[in-house]
Amino acid sequence: MAHGKLNRPASNRQKTRQQGTMVLDCQGLSRLVDDSASVVALVAEGRARGMEVVISALTIIEATHRKVDRARLAWLLSGIRIEPVDETMAKAASARLIEAGLHGHKYAIDSVVAELAHGQPTPVVLLTSDPEGMHALCGPEIRIIPL
DSSP: OOOOOOOOOOTTSOOOOOOOEEEEOHHHHHHHHTTOHHHHHHHHHHHHTTOEEEEEHHHHHHHOOTTSOHHHHHHHHTTSEEEOOOHHHHHHHHHHHHHTTOOSHHHHHHHHHHHHHHTSOSSEEEEESOHHHHHHHHGGGSEEEEO
């Protein structure tokens, strides 16, 4: 099966000056792995505009399952910046969750993704399957793109 064109940054190419950040939630990463034409096109367009693609380390856990194409996932992850979740990030994400009036495991990883998005070079776009929840967590500073 042919996979969509992603314009991954290559070490032998001169990198485009970064012009913002594209953050993927679990569904964004999952659909990229599944070669969804719309998500592949969004990521390719973001990269063409100089945006760096970023995910939380937790997103890998959330998106991985028995049927995932692990070779494709590994290939895609090699071109994505993966941000770790440390104590400072966890506390900030927890505070963001409380401020948004949300709670529970349903929003736990989303709050980390939202906190991650707020720490990135602007403009920031976030590809998500939960636009309402992510808008509540991110506010107007982050452009939400529903999947």
